[in-house]
Amino acid sequence: MCGIIAGIKKENVVHDLINCLKKLEYRGYDSAGIACFENHRIERYRSVGKVSELEKIVGSKYSNIGIAHTRWATHGMVNESNAHPHLSTRDGFSVCVIHNGIIENYKELKVLLIKQGYRFESQTDSEVLAHLLHAERKKSSSIIHALQTVREKIVGAYALVAICDKDPNTILGTKKASSLVLGVDEENKQVFLSSDPNSLSGILNQIVFLEESDIVCLEGTEFSIYNNAFNKVDRKITMLDVNNDSVSRGKYQSFMQKEIHEQPNAVAMTLENFLDENSLTAGLFGDIAKRVFGQVEQIIIIACGTSYHAGLVAKYWIEELAKIPVSVEIASEFRYRKSVIKNKTLMIGISQSGETADTLAALNLARNLGLEWIFGICNVQESTLMRICNLSFITRAGPEIGVASTKAFTTQLASLFILALTLAKTKSHISVQDERNFLTQLRHLPNAIASILHEEQNIKNWVKYFQNKQNVLFLGRGIHYPIAMEGALKLKEISYIHAEAYAAGELKHGPLALIDENMPIIAIAPNDDLVHKLKNNLEEVKARGGKLFIIADHGFELQEDTCTKIISLGDHAGFLSPILHVIPLQLLAFHVADSKGHDVDKPRNLAKSVTVE
Ligand code: F6R
Numbered sequence: 371m372c373g374i375i376a377g378i379k380k381e382n383v384v385h386d387l388i389n390c391l392k393k394l395e396y397r398g399y400d401s402a403g404i405a406c407f408e409n410h411r412i413e414r415y416r417s418v419g420k421v422s423e424l425e426k427i428v429g430s431k432y433s434n435i436g437i438a439h440t441r442w443a444t445h446g447m448v449n450e451s452n453a454h455p456h457l458s459t460r461d462g463f464s465v466c467v468i469h470n471g472i473i474e475n476y477k478e479l480k481v482l483l484i485k486q487g488y489r490f491e492s493q494t495d496s497e498v499l500a501h502l503l504h505a506e507r508k509k510s511s512s513i514i515h516a517l518q519t520v521r522e523k524i525v526g527a528y529a530l531v532a533i534c535d536k537d538p539n540t541i542l543g544t545k546k547a548s549s550l551v552l553g554v555d556e557e558n559k560q561v562f563l564s565s566d567p568n569s570l571s572g573i574l575n576q577i578v579f580l581e582e583s584d585i586v587c588l589e590g591t592e593f594s595i596y597n598n599a600f601n602k603v604d605r606k607i608t609m610l611d612v613n614n615d616s617v618s619r620g621k622y623q624s625f626m627q628k629e630i631h632e633q634p635n636a637v638a639m640t641l642e643n644f645l646d647e648n649s650l651t652a653g654l655f656g657d658i659a660k661r662v663f664g665q666v667e668q669i670i671i672i673a674c675g676t677s678y679h680a681g682l683v684a685k686y687w688i689e690e691l692a693k694i695p696v697s698v699e700i701a702s703e704f705r706y707r708k709s710v711i712k713n714k715t716l717m718i719g720i721s722q723s724g725e726t727a728d729t730l731a732a733l734n735l736a737r738n739l740g741l742e743w744i745f746g747i748c749n750v751q752e753s754t755l756m757r758i759c760n761l762s763f764i765t766r767a768g769p770e771i772g773v774a775s776t777k778a779f780t781t782q783l784a785s786l787f788i789l790a791l792t793l794a795k796t797k798s799h800i801s802v803q804d805e806r807n808f809l810t811q812l813r814h815l816p817n818a819i820a821s822i823l824h825e826e827q828n829i830k831n832w833v834k835y836f837q838n839k840q841n842v843l844f845l846g847r848g849i850h851y852p853i854a855m856e857g858a859l860k861l862k863e864i865s866y867i868h869a870e871a872y873a874a875g876e877l878k879h880g881p882l883a884l885i886d887e888n889m890p891i892i893a894i895a896p897n898d899d900l901v902h903k904l905k906n907n908l909e910e911v912k913a914r915g916g917k918l919f920i921i922a923d924h925g926f927e928l929q930e931d932t933c934t935k936i937i938s939l940g941d942h943a944g945f946l947s948p949i950l951h952v953i954p955l956q957l958l959a960f961h962v963a964d965s966k967g968h969d970v971d972k973p974r975n976l977a978k979s980v981t982v983e
Pocket of ligand 1: 674675676677678720721722723724725726729773774775776859860863978979980
């Protein structure tokens with residue numbers, strides 16, 4: 371979603387700001403803007419569409435201080451007036467503000483500001499911040515005191531940066547429930563603020579994660595941080611763990627394709643710490659994990675989208691291996707439901723970004739209801755999610771840039787399987803021999819994924835059957851039903867083909883009515899205990915003229931014919947089968963979308979990280 375970048379350096383910073391905006395493009399946006407100083411005055415440039423459009427407008431402008439933004443419309447249409455930065459000019463000076471998040475009391479503030487004579491040019495909630503900061507700057511001795519007062523008056527979620535031409539060497543920032551980091555480079559005398567640390571890769575490598583309500587003041591190339599009580603504080607500097615390679619497409623035509631192919635390595639990295647040993651230890655999940663895992667009686671998993679599907683798979687693993695009841699809930703539903711949570715419940719939040727607003731709100735709700743044990747599975751160590759959890763597991767997939775989640779999903783699954791095994795071990799439900807066997811299978815998993823990626827051409831051969839379809843049905847049973855759901859989500863979000871997933875046993879209860887020669891059906895058919903049941907369901911589909919596309923294992927009993935295509939993945943992989951069966955579905959979605967000429971990395975209307983509800 372929206373991205374913020376701001377910086378001061380000794381030389382021209384405009385070019386850096388544009389480059390950083392390009393690195394933020396993957397988050398999804400519809401307009402972009404930049405403000406900088408020219409001859410001690412604030413100049414602002416905005417454009418609808420790609421950052422490259424803004425780049426053309428900015429041309430070769432020179433400024434050593436600037437703030438820039440990519441906007442993803444929430445309040446107000448996609449147009450130039452609604453694009454950030456927002457400017458407030460009167461009484462001989464200007465204030466310019468960029469904001470991510472939502473100001474909940476913006477309507478009340480707007481009424482007050484209009485009464486004071488401020489004129490609004492946009493439909494956004496964010497514009498109130500520019501006028502409010504201007505009004506407070508007029509009354510205050512410094513911009514930092516003005517921002518302190520603004521912070522007290524606003525309600526909602528925000529990461530904001532601001533400049534004022536009364537304070538020409540200064541950029542201010544503050545944040546609450548939205549990400550903002552400080553980037554520091556003492557050697558080259560430059561300081562930056564960004565909503566996404568990855569955007570700073572290649573510019574500097576020291577990062578400070580701001581705490582809630584911190585105000586940060588960049589002055590010249592120095593910085594100072596003030597906490598909620600307005601005391602000057604030191605915050606820990608950490609090294610930025612991203613290299614430029616991970617945010618470039620390399621030899622691939624899109625990030626999504628690259629990320630699909632990175633899965634063997636991403637899974638290997640994620641499992642590294644666990645597979646060095648011959649036995650699992652709860653301690654790897656955090657200091658209190660052993661005690662918590664021993665006592666836990668119920669698990670609730672909270673997530674959105676693809677991460678939710680990972681949770682659904684984990685339910686099968688944890689219940690079967692560790693015998694602990696698990697419920698899996700969509701975060702946006704859970705947060706507004708009056709749920710009953712028993713003592714000794716472990717709440718697990720799964721999120722690639724760790725910034726998904728609904729997931730964070732649901733976990734905070736659980737904490738406010740008195741739940742002590744909050745476990746986060748996340749791909750970003752420095753995320754908000756990681757900071758609100760007291761147990762955690764970091765998936766080491768590396769930055770995921772494509773909007774459609776792929777390597778984050780398979781690494782979440784690998785982590786959740788390790789968790790299921792560790793819970794089972796702590797509860798004495800698996801033998802030493804079983805544990806060793808599972809660890810051996812996990813060690814083999816990256817290679818197993820790699821060999822499925824070799825099926826890419828076979829999958830590509832199926833594209834012609836889907837390209838011009840309006841609807842596709844995905845079928846699965848048992849633990850592969852969530853994999854069917856994930857396959858349907860992947861296809862719909864990047865190819866814009868309507869895709870639905872059904873538990874195959876439900877066919878007779880309604881969806882069989884949809885089957886005809888125009889409805890391709892993708893079936894996930896591993897050689898597990900349910901394969902015969904599934905085969906019966908697929909015979910019913912064939913009998914009604916349905917065209918079947920089956921992702922099977924060796925030994926699947928149906929034969930290929932004009933209406934039945936089969937790709938076989940090899941021997942059945944037991945518990946790990948969902949991690950393998952999802953890969954052909956990712957590849958199919960990618961190639962269908964690509965064949966339709968879509969921008970697979972930035973599908974329409976979607977953002978990578980959903981930081982507002
Ligand atoms: C789909 C997709 C989304 C995300 C969802 C949650 O491909 O990427 O459905 O899975 O927005 O995001 P995270 O995992 O960052 O909380």
